[in-house]
Amino acid sequence: MATSDKNSQRDLPALVVDDERDIRELLVLTLGRMGLRCDTASTLADARTLLRGQPYALCLTDMRLADGSGLELVREIAQLYPRTPVAMITAYGNQEAAVEALKAGAFDFVSKPVDIAVLRGLVQHALKLNAPPAAAPQAAAGGPRLLGDSPAMQALRATLAKVARSQAPVYIAGESGSGKELVARTIHAEGARAAGPFVPVNCGAIPAELMESEFFGHKKGSFTGAHADKPGLFQAAEGGTLFLDEVAELPMPMQVKLLRAIQEKSVRPVGANGEVPVDVRILSATHKNLAALVEEGRFRHDLYYRINVIELRVPPLRERREDLPLLAEAILARLAAAQQRAQPTLHPDALEALARYPFPGNVRELENILERAFALAEDSGIHAADLHLPTPRPSAALPPLPPPPPGIDPRRLDPRDSAASALPSYIEEIERQAIEQALVANRYNKTKAAAQLGITFRALRYKLKKLGID
Incomplete structure (x- = not known):
C-alpha cells in the first residue's frame, strides 16, 4: 500500500x-x-x-x-x-x-x-477516486455539510465515505426536511465527480407534457415553441451528478424512458434521429415509501431495482435530538453572517423547548423556527417564548382497545384505569397490533414492514424481540 x-x-x-x-x-x-x-x-x-x-x-x-x-x-x-x-x-x-x-x-x-x-x-x-486528500478541503468549502455527532449521523457519514467512491445509483430515503438533498450533495462533493456539475431536479415540479424535453432536451422545430436546440438535464449534468428529488412523482411513461436512459447511458432528445451518450451518476430521493408504491403498481419494479442499488436512510431529527445544539448554533451563525448582524445567544430555556418539540418538519422546520426567532430577537438573545413553537393539538379520544391476549386481565390494558402499569401495557398492545398487521400486509417481509411502519429494520427487530413476536 x-x-x-x-x-x-x-x-x-x-x-x-x-x-x-x-x-x-x-x-x-x-x-x-x-x-x-x-x-x-x-x-x-x-x-x-x-x-x-x-x-x-x-x-x-x-x-x-x-x-x-x-x-x-x-x-x-x-x-x-x-x-x-x-x-x-x-x-x-x-x-x-x-x-x-x-x-x-x-x-x-x-x-x-x-x-x-x-x-x-x-x-x-x-x-x-484516489486523488490526493488535498483536494478535499476545497470541495468541503462549497457549501453546508452534514452536521451532528449522534450515532445515527456518524454511521451515515461513514457510509457516505464508501458510497462516494462508487458510481452506483443511490436511493436516499427520508422524511421531508430531513436533509436528503444535502446527503446527495455530500456524495457528489466527496466523489470523483466533485469537479463536475451537480444538477438537482424536483420531479414533481415539472409538468408531465414537458418532462421528456426537460430531461433529454429537444431539437429545433421538434414541437411548437421549440425555436432552438435545447440540452436537457442529463446533458447539463454531463461528467457530474443528476439528483432526482421526489422521484416517486414521475409518471409511468417517463419512468420507462428514464430506465432506458440509465441502462444505456444515452438519451434521445425530442426530435433527434439518434441517441447522445451521457456520463452522469444518478442519485434519487423521495419522502414516500417507494417499495410500497412498487407493490401497489404505481412505480416500476425494474426502475426501482435500477436506482436502488445502494439505499441510504436519512434519520429524522427526533432520532438525533443530541444534535440540536450544534445544528441550532450553525443555523444562527449562517443567518447572522447573511444579515451582517451579531449572532444571538440561544438561552437554555429555548434549547429545552426545542428538545421537547417533535419537529415533524425536521431540520427544515428547525431552520424556519430559528429564522423567525432571529428576526424578532432582542439583544438579550433568544428565549423559549421567542421561538413561537406550534402548540400540540388536544389529545383525541382514545381509540378502541384491541382484544386482550389470552390470560391477561383486560382492565390492566385500559389506560383510563388508575393502575400505574396500565398505560405501558396499552401502548405495547397497540404496537403489537400495528406490527402484526404490517407483517401480514407485507407477507412477513421485515424490511418492507419496517418501511411501512416508518421505523428502521433494527428498531423493528428490537420490538419483535421485546414483544415476543415470532
Missing part, C-alpha cells in the same frame, strides 16, 4: 481480466492511448496472482471467466484491495448482472460491445 500512496494512480498499471483475447487487446490498446500500462489475465487464478504482486490503478474484469465468475473477483478486490477501483464488463442488455456487480462493490460497469467513449469516461473517473 505504501507504493500506492507514493505514486499517482496514473503511474500504476491497470489490470484487465477477460478470457477473450480480442477484448483484452482492445482494452489494452484503449488504455495505452490514455497513458496507462496494462497487465492482463485470462482467469481468476492469474488475476489473484497479479493482485498479490503489486497495486493497480484500476481493474476491468469480465463477468464470465473460465474458472469462475468475475463477481468473485469484484468482492475480493473490494475486501482486500479497497483502493483499487474495479469495473465489470457485462453482456449487452444484462442489467441484472450490472446491478449485481455494483452491489458487490464494483464502482461502475461497461457493456459489450465496449463503447470506447464510455470506457474512457469510466477510466477517468476511476483515476480520480
Whole structure:
C-alpha cells in the first residue's frame, strides 16, 4: 500500500481480466492511448496472482471467466484491495448482472460491445477516486455539510465515505426536511465527480407534457415553441451528478424512458434521429415509501431495482435530538453572517423547548423556527417564548382497545384505569397490533414492514424481540 500512496494512480498499471483475447487487446490498446500500462489475465487464478504482486490503478474484469465468475473477483478486490477501483464488463442488455456487480462493490460497469467513449469516461473517473486528500478541503468549502455527532449521523457519514467512491445509483430515503438533498450533495462533493456539475431536479415540479424535453432536451422545430436546440438535464449534468428529488412523482411513461436512459447511458432528445451518450451518476430521493408504491403498481419494479442499488436512510431529527445544539448554533451563525448582524445567544430555556418539540418538519422546520426567532430577537438573545413553537393539538379520544391476549386481565390494558402499569401495557398492545398487521400486509417481509411502519429494520427487530413476536 505504501507504493500506492507514493505514486499517482496514473503511474500504476491497470489490470484487465477477460478470457477473450480480442477484448483484452482492445482494452489494452484503449488504455495505452490514455497513458496507462496494462497487465492482463485470462482467469481468476492469474488475476489473484497479479493482485498479490503489486497495486493497480484500476481493474476491468469480465463477468464470465473460465474458472469462475468475475463477481468473485469484484468482492475480493473490494475486501482486500479497497483502493483499487474495479469495473465489470457485462453482456449487452444484462442489467441484472450490472446491478449485481455494483452491489458487490464494483464502482461502475461497461457493456459489450465496449463503447470506447464510455470506457474512457469510466477510466477517468476511476483515476480520480484516489486523488490526493488535498483536494478535499476545497470541495468541503462549497457549501453546508452534514452536521451532528449522534450515532445515527456518524454511521451515515461513514457510509457516505464508501458510497462516494462508487458510481452506483443511490436511493436516499427520508422524511421531508430531513436533509436528503444535502446527503446527495455530500456524495457528489466527496466523489470523483466533485469537479463536475451537480444538477438537482424536483420531479414533481415539472409538468408531465414537458418532462421528456426537460430531461433529454429537444431539437429545433421538434414541437411548437421549440425555436432552438435545447440540452436537457442529463446533458447539463454531463461528467457530474443528476439528483432526482421526489422521484416517486414521475409518471409511468417517463419512468420507462428514464430506465432506458440509465441502462444505456444515452438519451434521445425530442426530435433527434439518434441517441447522445451521457456520463452522469444518478442519485434519487423521495419522502414516500417507494417499495410500497412498487407493490401497489404505481412505480416500476425494474426502475426501482435500477436506482436502488445502494439505499441510504436519512434519520429524522427526533432520532438525533443530541444534535440540536450544534445544528441550532450553525443555523444562527449562517443567518447572522447573511444579515451582517451579531449572532444571538440561544438561552437554555429555548434549547429545552426545542428538545421537547417533535419537529415533524425536521431540520427544515428547525431552520424556519430559528429564522423567525432571529428576526424578532432582542439583544438579550433568544428565549423559549421567542421561538413561537406550534402548540400540540388536544389529545383525541382514545381509540378502541384491541382484544386482550389470552390470560391477561383486560382492565390492566385500559389506560383510563388508575393502575400505574396500565398505560405501558396499552401502548405495547397497540404496537403489537400495528406490527402484526404490517407483517401480514407485507407477507412477513421485515424490511418492507419496517418501511411501512416508518421505523428502521433494527428498531423493528428490537420490538419483535421485546414483544415476543415470532
